[in-house]
Amino acid sequence: MKKYEFRKNIWILEDQVEYFLVNSFVLFSKTGNIVIDTFDTPEKAEQIRALIKEEGRDSFETTVINTHYHYDHAWGNSVFFPCTILGHAMTKQKMIEDEMLLAEFQKKDPAYQTVQIVPPTVTFEESYVLDKGDMVLTLRHMPSHTEDSTLIWLKEAGQEDLLFTGDILEDPFPMLESDLEISWFLKTLREMMDMKAKVYLTSHSGVTSRELLIRNKAYLECLARYMEKVRKEGKGISCQKAEEMMEMMLSEYEAANGIKRELTREEKNVHIKNVKKALSAAEKAAQK
Numbered sequence: 001m002k003k004y005e006f007r008k009n010i011w012i013l014e015d016q017v018e019y020f021l022v023n024s025f026v027l028f029s030k031t032g033n034i035v036i037d038t039f040d041t042p043e044k045a046e047q048i049r050a051l052i053k054e055e056g057r058d059s060f061e062t063t064v065i066n067t068h069y070h071y072d073h074a075w076g077n078s079v080f081f082p083c084t085i086l087g088h089a090m091t092k093q094k095m096i097e098d099e100m101l102l103a104e105f106q107k108k109d110p111a112y113q114t115v116q117i118v119p120p121t122v123t124f125e126e127s128y129v130l131d132k133g134d135m136v137l138t139l140r141h142m143p144s145h146t147e148d149s150t151l152i153w154l155k156e157a158g159q160e161d162l163l164f165t166g167d168i169l170e171d172p173f174p175m176l177e178s179d180l181e182i183s184w185f186l187k188t189l190r191e192m193m194d195m196k197a198k199v200y201l202t203s204h205s206g207v208t209s210r211e212l213l214i215r216n217k218a219y220l221e222c223l224a225r226y227m228e229k230v231r232k233e234g235k236g237i238s239c240q241k242a243e244e245m246m247e248m249m250l251s252e253y254e255a256a257n258g259i260k261r262e263l264t265r266e267e268k269n270v271h272i273k274n275v276k277k278a279l280s281a282a283e284k285a286a287q288k
């Protein structure tokens with residue numbers, strides 16, 4: 001696992017799993033340690049704890065924050081327990097429901113044998129301020145990648161503001177993993193634009209800039225336009241429609257954003273899943 005100090009007292013831990021990268025973050029404030037996300041197993045979360053020790057910070061109280069309920073961000077929580085684990089109320093609910101998923105993982109992979117799901121101990125609905133004196137973190141509920149997605153805004157005197165985005169932003173495009181309509185995700189991205197931050201610390205695409213936010217927004221706007229087209233044509237939502245839409249949309253998006261490189265098979269699969277998810281969310285909303 002790669003560990004590096006991104007800025008004084010702000011560390012990034014990077015776990016490379018096959019083609020897929022996962023980040024956790026550690027912040028050392030004058031009054032405590034803050035861990036943002038804990039990876040998918042206690043073994044990996046132990047590496048976060050090792051860093052805290054190496055930096056001589058183990059006498060400080062640690063607070064954990066989960067950006068959302070997904071296993072790759074929250075199944076290492078038990079390593080820090082008992083401690084305050086902050087998360088959205090829905091993050092807690094979804095993590096409790098994931099016991100079944102854990103049992104499935106454990107059947108297939110011994111690495112998950114030691115996982116004990118420990119959901120947030122302190123929850124919020126809209127926002128929560130964690131004031132550590134020199135570091136002030138504002139947690140905001142921003143429905144997007146998942147319904148419980150939380151954005152963390154760090155303000156530190158004399159430093160550039162940082163946004164910890166969890167899976168809200170992803171390169172080349174975000175993943176739709178909830179039953180929410182795309183309009184929710186777009187609302188979140190517009191609000192993020194208004195925050196005017198320059199640096200975005202993502203959970204799967206490392207340290208990024210506003211450029212990724214703009215590009216992710218363009219992708220979802222493009223997807224929303226195609227959804228609208230499908231709706232207007234009134235032909236219903238079929239898989240064939242999805243195939244057609246995927247190709248057309250991708251070429252339009254690539255042309256508009258000057259993307260020259262060939263997308264990987266995994267990235268194309270994310271796009272296909274996104275289109276299907278958006279179609280099913282629109283269908284569910286129409287039935288209501």
Ligand SMILES: [Zn+2]
Nearest residue numbers: 068070145167
């Ligand atoms: Zn996720």
